[in-house]
Each structure stands twice: as structure tokens, then as C-alpha cells.
Amino acid sequence: MPLKADLDAIDWKILRELQADGRMTNVELSNRVGISAPPCLRRVKRLEEAGIIRGYRALLNAPALGLDVVAFCLIGLHHQADAELRTFAERTRGWPIVRDAWMVSGESDFLLHCVASDLGAFQTFVIEELTSTPNVDTVRTALTIRRIKDEGLVSFAQP
């Protein structure tokens, strides 16, 4: 189960390339990182089995699919005991509009990344679902105007 310390320069290159293009063939990947295909594939599988690569995902174009509203919601609860946090977290998993969600510390307790077909659908969600959920205190929303940066979770500026 390798961790960060076990990764060498080639592993980092693999991670960078697959974060940029997760569907690259192994042959192409092996050329880019400078080793032959078999050891390259073995490294990728090792990274997958170690959980360093959590999976692969196609990135979809929401507007082209009729999803014109992307927004973030900051949620504050009345009571933040463990049971209440878990209850709200569980509820977010049942809302299709919520795509990613984080429990956070600071002025709010949760941050929700939401996608909806239009403003009406989003407002309906906020009013009829979010604010009417028990224990929800504050809801602040930020409608996105446009995405200005979109890279993978991990930066490769330094290594």
C-alpha cells in the first residue's frame, strides 16, 4: 500500500498525465513518462489499488445538456452535534441537484455544489427542500457566472 513517500518521479508524471487525460491509452502514457508499456501499466494498477487513483470520470458539459444553473450553497445548522451533522449529510445524498458536498468549518457547516436545469428549478430546491429541512438555520447561495479555472484536485507545480 504505497503512500506519497513511495512515489518516484515517474509515478508523479503518471498522475499528472492521467489527471489531464484519464482515457489515454497505456501505450501513449508509457511514451510520455519514458518507460515501456508493461511496467507503466503495473504502476497505474498499483496506484489504483493503493487508492491514490480513486477512479476516472468523464467531464460533461452541463449547459449543452440543458443544465444552465450551477450554484453553491452555504448551509448553517442550528445544532451541530454529530448526529445532526450526519443527518444533514445523509439528506444531501438524496438530492440529485447536489453534485458534491463538503462539511466545512467556518461561518457555515456545509457547502453544496448544485446543478439545475434553470433558475426556477434551483429556487424551488432552495425554498422547498433546503430551507424547509429541519435544523437548517442559514442558507446563502452563490450563483456561478462562469468557471474561470478547472483543473484536477492535485497540483503538480512543485514535484
Add this chain to the structure above:
Amino acid sequence: MPLKADLDAIDWKILRELQADGRMTNVELSNRVGISAPPCLRRVKRLEEAGIIRGYRALLNAPALGLDVVAFCLIGLHHQADAELRTFAERTRGWPIVRDAWMVSGESDFLLHCVASDLGAFQTFVIEELTSTPNVDTVRTALTIRRIKDEGLVSFAQP
């Protein structure tokens, strides 16, 4: 250049499957959506060329890579003229700590999704970069405690 209206049930299945596993082989994908491999591959390419599939990305495990801090920053500027918004947007692209960034409307002007190796690195970024950037008025941060939902951008609950 197909749009939403041109997509049939099989296309939606393809999108769902590739959003869940972007590295699935075309043979496996074709089995799951119920057609043979050649037309399935043709559909995928059509979706890619139409920009509906924007790309593919490996999802990496930040903590395993020594990145223990994931946070969001809400930024308010003093002046929100177009030139100033563009200037700030451009600056976010030069910060490796900032992974995704959105221009938003509401109480803040920008939302930054940040990843850092530790709290010190993040605080250094906030103090020495963010707050010292010209035209930055307010900076509110939300440190993430844990991710409670992590799905692709597009929901497939309805179609």
C-alpha cells in the same frame, strides 16, 4: 454538433456510465448500454466532438499525496468592473493552490477551491497572496472537514 435534443436514451446511458467510470473499455460500455461495440464507439466520439464530453480525468486521493487541506475561499472585490474581474480571474490561474475557481454572484465575487499540503501553506497563501492582492476586499474561508458527496457534474436521476 448534437445538442441535448439529439440525445436518445442510449446516449444518456453512455454519459452516465462514463461519468461513473471514465476508463471503462468500449466493449464493457457497449454491453452496459445494450448495443454492440462499433456503434457505441461512434456515439462516444460524437459526444466528444460535440463537446458534450469535455474530457476525462483521473480522480486523485489528495490526503494520500500529502495534501491534507482542502478549503474554499469566497472573495469579494472592491470594484467589479469587467477589467477588474478579468484581472483577478487571470491571477487565480497562476496560483497552483487554486484548483477550481468560479466567478459568482451574491455576497462574493469569486469562489476558489483550494488544496494545500497543510494548514500553514494554506494560511500563507491566504495572507501573503490573496489578501495582499490589489482590489481584494473580503476573504472568507471554509476549511473542509470531509467530503460527504462526490459525483459528477451531471445528474441522471430524471432522464
Add this chain to the structure above:
DNA sequence: GGCAACACGCAAGAATCTTGCGTGATTTTG
């Protein structure tokens, strides 16, 4: 110095990708 552990690259068989082509269904057109 010798041994064990490890990762590499080669090679071959299996699987997948990719293209061309014929068929059938649906839509358009006369």
C-alpha cells in the same frame, strides 16, 4: 562479496479498438 528484492523490457497470446460494408428501419420527398 553475495544474496534477496525489485523494476525494467521483451515477447506472445488475448482482448480491444477501429474501419468498411451490408441490412433494416425510419424519415423525407416526389
Add this chain to the structure above:
DNA sequence: CAAAATCACGCAAGATTCTTGCGTGTTGCC
């Protein structure tokens, strides 16, 4: 309404890629 055109499907075959086993060279550790 019929004929033609369009479209997407599935089959088949060659090209590419994946996958595994194996031998070799290097590294680290007695």
C-alpha cells in the same frame, strides 16, 4: 402512397493495445 434517401445498427477483419510470464540488470542489505 410509394420510392428514395438517411441513418444507425451489427458483422467481420486487420491494426492496435492490453496483459502476463520470463529473463536481465540494478539496488540495497546482510
